[in-house]
Amino acid sequence: MDITTALGALESLSSSTSTSSSGPLNALIDNQFNRAKSRIIAGEDPKLVIAELQKSVKNCKKDVEKGLKSWYGALGNVGKEVDKAFPPNLAAISEAYSDPPLFSDPEAIRALDEVILESLGRRGIWEAVEAMEEETSLSYPSSKRSLSTELQYILTSISSSDLQPALNWCESNSSFLSSPPHPSSLPYYLHKAVFRSIKNRQEAIVYARKNMMQYVPTQPVLKLITSCLYDPTTPPLHPPKSTNGDIAMSNQEAEEKERKDELEELRKMFQNEFCRRYQWSKEDPLEVVTELGSRGGTLDKIEKARRVMGEHLGNVRKWDELPMEVPLPTSRRYHSVFVCPVSKEQATESNPPKMLTCGHVIAEESFNRLLKGGRRSIKCPYCPMETSQSVAQRLYF
Numbered sequence: 532m533d534i535t536t537a538l539g540a541l542e543s544l545s546s547s548t549s550t551s552s553s554g555p556l557n558a559l560i561d562n563q564f565n566r567a568k569s570r571i572i573a574g575e576d577p578k579l580v581i582a583e584l585q586k587s588v589k590n591c592k593k594d595v596e597k598g599l600k601s602w603y604g605a606l607g608n609v610g611k612e613v614d615k616a617f618p619p620n621l622a623a624i625s626e627a628y629s630d631p632p633l634f635s636d637p638e639a640i641r642a643l644d645e646v647i648l649e650s651l652g653r654r655g656i657w658e659a660v661e662a663m664e665e666e667t668s669l670s671y672p673s674s675k676r677s678l679s680t681e682l683q684y685i686l687t688s689i690s691s692s693d694l695q696p697a698l699n700w701c702e703s704n705s706s707f708l709s710s711p712p713h714p715s716s717l718p719y720y721l722h723k724a725v726f727r728s729i730k731n732r733q734e735a736i737v738y739a740r741k742n743m744m745q746y747v748p749t750q751p752v753l754k755l756i757t758s759c760l761y762d763p764t765t766p767p768l769h770p771p772k773s774t775n776g777d778i779a780m781s782n783q784e785a786e787e788k789e790r791k792d793e794l795e796e797l798r799k800m801f802q803n804e805f806c807r808r809y810q811w812s813k814e815d816p817l818e819v820v821t822e823l824g825s826r827g828g829t830l831d832k833i834e835k836a837r838r839v840m841g842e843h844l845g846n847v848r849k850w851d852e853l854p855m856e857v858p859l860p861t862s863r864r865y866h867s868v869f870v871c872p873v874s875k876e877q878a879t880e881s882n883p884p885k886m887l888t889c890g891h892v893i894a895e896e897s898f899n900r901l902l903k904g905g906r907r908s909i910k911c912p913y914c915p916m917e918t919s920q921s922v923a924q925r926l927y928f
């Protein structure tokens with residue numbers, strides 16, 4: 532478990548009925564007590580009614596205790612993960628790493644300033660950018676400033692469900708987005724989100740016909756259009772009368788959450804394409820290093836090594852490399868080069884990496900060598916899976 536999973540578990544508890552404010556306790560007060568009261572007023576035997584009420588109170592107590600237990604469990608997990616991810620005493624650590632000081636070299640100072648300015652600019656925090664420009668000799672290029680402003684504007688629009696600015700951007704960058712080797716599916720997903728948000732089915736179909744038919748060769752457009760006829764999330768022609776308010780409510784909540792997740796996904800997708808378009812790094816470099824150090828657990832690992840092996844390895848600032856591996860999350864593993872595990876040669880444009888059906892990757896020359904003898908398919912050198920020549924995928928790093 533990491534912090535994100537632990538926080539996610541805690542968050543989902545807050546919306547689950549057993550632990551939320553609309554949970555068992557409220558149900559008891561709202562339903563059972565009121566019902567008991569009116570039954571007694573109506574002349575039923577109070578003894579019997581009270582005995583039944585006692586039973587409900589007991590059950591409710593059990594439910595509340597169960598809910599609390601999972602709540603405390605989840606809260607404890609978050610605490611444990613935070614402790615695990617961050618070194619226990621940051622002040623003592625910075626002292627230990629100060630000889631020689633981390634940022635005393637002019638080049639290092641400039642690099643740090645640059646990466647901070649870049650991060651502020653990317654986020655469009657212009658007041659901070661200006662303060663930084665005053666304090667240093669650096670300046671944030673005006674061309675980047677206008678692009679960053681545009682990016683922030685479009686991202687904010689996406690968050691508030693307005694996809695038009697993003698679609699306009701795709702329209703004016705359509706030749707970039709559709710060009711190989713990485714044709715983008717962003718415009719399709721934007722149109723799909725608009726399509727799904729149109730409640731009137733007929734209007735939705737008209738929209739799809741007008742805007743989405745060009746994606747038929749690569750995306751399941753027709754499936755999407757026909758599925759809306761069966762999709763329970765679009766309102767049916769004759770809505771059934773709701774018999775249970777709770778279920779109707781949770782359906783609506785689930786729909787809202789789904790919509791929010793979809794918009795978040797679009798934001799990420801848009802940001803990726805925007806950065807690719809202007810050759811910006813995909814992520815904010817400052818954010819990446821900070822995350823690797825904290826949540827990724829790198830600083831914690833280095834600190835452990837310093838404490839345990841410090842005497843043997845000498846001053847931590849003079850280490851050439853880390854004495855142990857730091858297991859980074861998969862999203863943080865970067866492979867700018869690929870070396871074929873069969874031929875041990877580095878992949879090139881003329882000998883690119885190819886992915887087999889099983890997911891293993893080898894270089895094209897190795898693949899062709901395995902194809903010798905007129906075979907149409909090869910057995911993966913690492914597992915029993917067969918891959919035919921036509922389905923092996925070229926990969927880009």
Ligand SMILES: [Zn+2]
Nearest residue numbers: 889891911914
């Ligand atoms: Zn394989």
